[in-house]
Amino acid sequence: xPEAVTTPRLFLYGYYGFGNVGDDLLLNTVVTSTxxxxxxxxxxxxxxxxxxxxxxxxxxxxxxxxQIVSDQTLSRVRRLGRYLLDTWKSLAGCTHLVxxxxxxxxxxxxxxxxxxxxxxxxAMARLxxxxxxxxxxxxxPLNGSLPRRLxxxxxxxxxxxxxxxxxxxxxxxxxxxxxxxxxxADLVFSLPLPAISRGEVAERKPVVAITLAASDIGNGGxxxxxxxxxxxxxxxxxxxxxLICFLAFQELDQAGIxxxxxxxxxxxxxxxxxxxxxLVRMTASSTEISRLFAxxxxxxxxxxxxxxxxxxxxxxxxxxxxxxxxxxxxxxLAMPFLDMGELEAACLxxxxxxxxxxxxxxxxxxxxxxxxxxxxxxxxxxxx
Numbered sequence: 001x002p003e004a005v006t007t008p009r010l011f012l013y014g015y016y017g018f019g020n021v022g023d024d025l026l027l028n029t030v031v032t033s034t035x036x037x038x039x040x041x042x043x044x045x046x047x048x049x050x051x052x053x054x055x056x057x058x059x060x061x062x063x064x065x066x067q068i069v070s071d072q073t074l075s076r077v078r079r080l081g082r083y084l085l086d087t088w089k090s091l092a093g094c095t096h097l098v099x100x101x102x103x104x105x106x107x108x109x110x111x112x113x114x115x116x117x118x119x120x121x122x123a124m125a126r127l128x129x130x131x132x133x134x135x136x137x138x139x140x141p142l143n144g145s146l147p148r149r150l151x152x153x154x155x156x157x158x159x160x161x162x163x164x165x166x167x168x169x170x171x172x173x174x175x176x177x178x179x180x181x182x183x184x185a186d187l188v189f190s191l192p193l194p195a196i197s198r199g200e201v202a203e204r205k206p207v208v209a210i211t212l213a214a215s216d217i218g219n220g221g222x223x224x225x226x227x228x229x230x231x232x233x234x235x236x237x238x239x240x241x242x243l244i245c246f247l248a249f250q251e252l253d254q255a256g257i258x259x260x261x262x263x264x265x266x267x268x269x270x271x272x273x274x275x276x277x278x279l280v281r282m283t284a285s286s287t288e289i290s291r292l293f294a295x296x297x298x299x300x301x302x303x304x305x306x307x308x309x310x311x312x313x314x315x316x317x318x319x320x321x322x323x324x325x326x327x328x329x330x331x332x333l334a335m336p337f338l339d340m341g342e343l344e345a346a347c348l349x350x351x352x353x354x355x356x357x358x359x360x361x362x363x364x365x366x367x368x369x370x371x372x373x374x375x376x377x378x379x380x381x382x383x384x
Contacts, residue, residue, distance in 0.1 A: 008041040008383050010034065011094045011130070013121065015102050017047030017062065019252030019259065020215065022188070022305035024051050024284040026101035029187040030135065031058045033373075034098075037380040044090055049254055053284050063090045070256055083117075088124050096133060096379065097125040101164070101187040103138030103325070105154070107147035115142075115150040122157050131382060134161045135375040136187040138325060139168040148175060155179040160378040165328055188308050189365075189372035193286050196294040196313055208237060208352050209245045209293075210277075211301030212264045213321065220267050223340065227264075231271035232345035237352060244277035245296065249303045251281065298355045300348070302340075304329065311360040312369075318351045332368075333360040 012030060015023045027045065032055050034041050042059045045051070048066040068074075068083045091097070107115055125132055142148050155161055155176045162184040163169050169183045210230075214220075220227045234244050248261040262279065269275050280292060289309060299310040302321035310317040311333055319330040319337040330337035335358065336351045 008038045008096065009044065009094045010041060010096045010098050011044045011046070011091055011125070012098050012100050013046050014100045014104065016045055017049035017051050017064075017066070018250070018257070019049070019254070020250040021282040021284050022249055022303065023102060024053070025188045025191060025305060026136075027051055028054050028284055029191045030098060030100035031055050031060070033190065033376045034379070034383065037376070038383040041383065044094060046090070048252075048257070051284075065090065072256055084120060084124075087121060091125055091128045091130065094125075094128065094130055096382070097122065097130045098379070099134040099137050101136045103140055105137060105151065106140035107142050107144065108140075112144070112146045112150055115147050115154070119150045119153050122154050126157050132158045133379045134158060134163070135379065136162060136164040136184055136372065137168070138164055139171045141171055152176050155181065159382070162375050165325055167324055167328060183371075184375045185368040185371035186304075186308055187372055187375060188305055189312065189368045190375070191286065193309075193312055194290040196290050205241050205243050206297040206356060207243045207245055207295055209247050209296045209299045209301075209306070210234070210265075211247050211249060211299065211303035211306040212261055212268070213249070213302040213323075214259045214261045214264045215250055216302060216321065216323065217264070220264050226340045226343050227268050228271050229343045229345045230348065231268045231275065233348040233352075234268070234275055234277070235272050236345060236349040238276065240349075240353065242352070244275065246277055246279045247301075247303070247306060248279060248281045249306065298352050300352050300355070302326070307335070311365050314359060314362070314365075316355040316358040316360065318348070318355050320348065333364055334358070335360060
């Protein structure tokens with residue numbers, strides 16, 4: 001029997017507290033949007049570390065369950081047992097289990113471990129009497145029968161399963177005949193941002209903001225050609241009067257997990273020691289984001305949410321990397337995309353210069369914002 005509660009209490013599951021501004025924005029969107037439907041709602045957040053700068057009136061409890069999974073001092077069996085026990089305790093008194101954005105559902109290399117842990121979480125939540133919602137999530141290709149069966153079990157227990165893109169929809173389609181599956185958009189598109197005032201752009205040098213994803217390519221050791229070509233492209237742009245700004249979206253050194261966009265930028269600069277560039281550590285503050293993006297003319301890079309924020313502000317962007325969701329976003333909003341495996345310096349420099357005269361498809365950006373807000377329609381009805 002579910003425990004009696006007087007206010008909604010949501011258990012939020014995502015890659016929260018990993019020092020990634022994109023995931024912090026997802027969390028902030030979930031919290032802010034939920035409070036519109038249930039101003040007294042409380043939140044239990046599965047995270048590696050606490051997240052700062054969220055909605056000031058939100059009642060948040062961070063549970064460091066991810067630290068258990070990362071604890072190499074324990075055997076795998078002990079880690080699993082402790083993780084499941086602490087998860088069971090954390091679900092006590094909750095009314096909803098919410099998967100809030102990000103590519104949470106994946107089976108890398110056909111490994112079922114990630115989906116198995118999520119399936120066990122979902123099963124425990126149902127035993128506790130929680131309603132289960134997935135909001136604007138990504139689902140990677142599921143290779144192998146066991147990952148697909150686990151995903152079927154997750155879908156069968158969900159009240160609503162909203163995916164952020166068509167590829168995620170396709171990866172779920174056909175798994176379950178009556179799945180509560182629907183296609184929406186990334187949660188960040190519904191995050192309110194203050195309007196920017198760009199002033200007289202012609203009176204200053206153009207600025208290109210570069211994003212890299214250490215979470216995707218590590219320290220770049222296996223992608224030397226790509227980083228060298230990027231460095232040369234930046235030199236070409238500087239010679240043509242551009243200013244370079246590096247936007248670091250993720251910095252993490254915790255519990256044996258080290259990820260640093262800044263270290264990756266420094267590796268790029270090592271190929272061109274005289275490259276003059278500004279480094280900015282991104283924050284999840286809407287005000288700070290708008291203030292920063294008001295000075296940017298083109299965003300170019302690997303970070304999906306860097307391009308989402310650019311689109312929301314009407315700023316052109318050039319995607320490069322190997323991420324399907326980034327490629328799809330560029331295609332949907334009529335922006336250039338370059339595959340990192342085939343990146344050439346001259347092509348990237350040309351794309352940035354040409355991108356300055358482009359603009360993300362305004363109508364499609366509005367439609368993505370509407371679909372993003374629709375992520376909360378069904379859970380909102382449950383909370384109201």
